[in-house]
Amino acid sequence: MPTTPDELLLKEFYQQFSSVEEVQSLANNSNGVKLINEAQIQTLHDAWAGKRKFGKNIINMQDFYITYVHAMLAKLGIHILAPDMEEAPGSLYNEACWIVTLMTFRQIACSGAYQYMHANLTYCSDLGLLSSAYDHYVHYVLAEKYRKENREKGWNEQDMVRKAVQRARQ
Secondary structure (H helix, E strand, C coil): CCCCCCHHHHHHHHHHCCCHHHHHHHHHCCCCCCCCCHHHCCCCHHHHCCCCEECCEECCCCHHHHHHHHHHHHHHCCCCCCCCCCCCCCCHHHHHHHHHHHHHHHHHHHCCCCHHHCCCHHHCCCHHHHHHHHHHHHHHHHHHHHHHHHHCCCHHHHHHHHHHHHHHHC
């Protein structure tokens, strides 16, 4: 279930940045100072601890890739990679999440980390396609789940159970 970032963490982020250009500049700067300690990063924390299950899926990522994601998040002061579903897709924080996600995904995918999934690397550098896929998944699929859960607590869990029952009947 998608969550919104903690208000204090959002406030901390907005105190550091005032434009997407600042975020992009720091993300692209290989010498950029980390705004937070990597120990404060909550994203992929279970995978780091050796638990490779994420939701219903199995994460098969080497520790190096998790370290890379954590370093990028720390550089931008993002504690948890969770777009703010209460804000517009183009908000500064959501744009920062977009930048981190696409930059790290492209680097990791192009390095061959997803070969076990038979990923087609020809699309790895198609930023337009990756951007569209990200926007659809985050700002439509996850946003819809977020809205439904806010209207009716437990809706997503009930939906997962309903779908499991349907699959079992087939």
